[in-house]
Amino acid sequence: MRDLSILPAAGAPLPEPFEGRHLIDGSWRPSADGRTLDRLSPAHGALVSRSALGGEAEAEAAIRAARAAFDDGRWSARPGRERAAILLRVADLIERDHERMALWETLESGKPITQARGEVKRAADLWRFAAGLARGIVGETHNALGPDMLGAVLKEPVGVVSIITPWNFPFWILSQKLPFALAAGCTCVVKPSEMTPTTTVMLGALLLEAGLPEGVVNIVLGEGRPVGEVLAAHPAVDMVSFTGSTAVGKGIVRAAAGTLKKVALELGGKNPQAVFPDADLEAAADAVTFGVYFNVGQCCNSGSRVLVHRAIAEEFTARVVDLSRHVRFGDPLDPRTQVGALVSEAHGRKIHGHVQAALADGATLRLGGGPLEVPGLPGPFYQPTVVEGVRPDMALAREEVFGPVLSVLAFDTLEEAIALANDASYGLSAGVWSENVHTCLAFARGVRAGTIWTNTWMDGFPEMTFGGYRESGQGREIGRQGLEEFLETKTVAMRLGRTWPRWVETAP
Secondary structure, three states: OOOOEEEOOOOOOOOOOEEEOEEEOOEEEOOOOOOEEEEEOOOOOOEEEEEEOOOHHHHHHHHHHHHHHHHOOOOOOOOHHHHHHHHHHHHHHHHHHHHHHHHHHHHHHOOOHHHHHHHHHHHHHHHHHHHHHHOOOOOEEEOOOOOOEEEEEEEEEOOEEEEEOOOOOHHHHHHHHHHHHHHHOOEEEEEOOOOOOHHHHHHHHHHHHHOOOOOOEEEOOOOHHHHHHHHHHOOOOOEEEEEOOHHHHHHHHHHHOOOOOEEEEEOOOOOEEEEOOOOOHHHHHHHHHHHHHHHHHOOOOOOOEEEEEOOOHHHHHHHHHHHHHHOEEEOOOOOOOOEOOOOOHHHHHHHHHHHHHHHHOOOEEEEOOOEEOOOOOOOOEEOOEEEEOOOOOOHHHHOOOOOOEEEEEEEOOHHHHHHHHHOOOEEOEEEEEOOOHHHHHHHHHHOOOOEEEEOOOOOOOOOOOEOOEEOOEEOOEOHHHHHHOOEEEEEEEEEOOOOOOOOOOOOO
8 A cells, every 4th residue: 555645634623413304385393203324424434414313204395395385386387487586596596605515415425525516516506507408498389280289399397306316416416306397397305314414504505595485495304215115105296306326216107107207317337438549648547546536436427347359458457557556545624635435334345345246257366455554543544546458348348347447358340349348238328538539429429428528537517418228318418408307298180260170960
């Protein structure tokens, strides 16, 4: 570990723990049974938040509030310009409070403070983009159906939406969903991860400050069982939008099947980057290093597989190993830190198990491969890890590790690179590095994934939609398609004048 870049404890003072409560019908409430849940900072081991621990009673109350708010039209019937004005005010308030929100995002998740600041502040742009969409919800008219008919296809809000968000990007992922649901005119019940609830509660306060009517957004704090299960299965809920693991996503689909409600899922990934000999190898190596260690690899878009042309495999792997030694792991509260703590000790053990299994199956460890000690901090941290000699049939090449572990696979032809990229049950994102535009386009068209990056990695914009193929999910977030997810389509056929052709003959 001496040849790694490790930053010790910064000694920054920790704030008093945040006290979180449920937001139901415009009021802040404790749990009916008084239960709470403590969250310790994974990096520092100190209590950073104490949140109300909800159950079925709180979930039911929140759904009733959202249902009433939708049915009486206090939000859905508002003109788009009024909905947009409130979303724009929320964006301004997020920017005003982003430092405070980023601090708790870091304390609860373990991510570096500079990363948290960027994510919270940039989330304001998602709210602004969604505000613009609120004013542009359009359908169709059909004026060529004959002289006595006029047709219209309307777009209407789907209704009450349950939004269930994960712990790895608590505020960013919420902002990929909630403003678009609100722009469409929906009302919502939000359940954040019980490990990272605080920035969602903070957002609830900003929504009220911005003038959002009571009951339009409700927040229930608690665990997947029972809160998430109620939100997924309840007959008064019209749609569920979930981000998390593929296994839990399948459970959401089963729970929602009883009422055939709409389900949008953003799930796991095993995302490859293919590097060809004519690529800018310096840029590609840096992007691969970023892609696997960003957020400690706890990212659905983690570039956890690199497919390298055999002619450059050794040279390129050596570049990535060298860069990995210079990535700064350490105290998330130190602004110099690039990679912080894992979310939990249990998750660290799971990551280590994946690495050990690959080595036992014949792979070779080039760097890392175990827990990381950061002076002055209890952890959990994990070393930057590079594993080569990985075969396509190994679990490390196919399963989502969700940690700072890079699998290196070699290929000889473009066709083989595409086949390797598609040789997983996921299809969230993929990347290709080549100076040949034909190579890039062939790879982009051949790989079954929702996003293809060419000569870049993880660039994203509110205008460009996001989502996956196969077991990476269904539906899309952000972009105009992100708004469409929260809309229903209604056809209206209008006969003009008294032109109905009589079907029943009454004459003698």
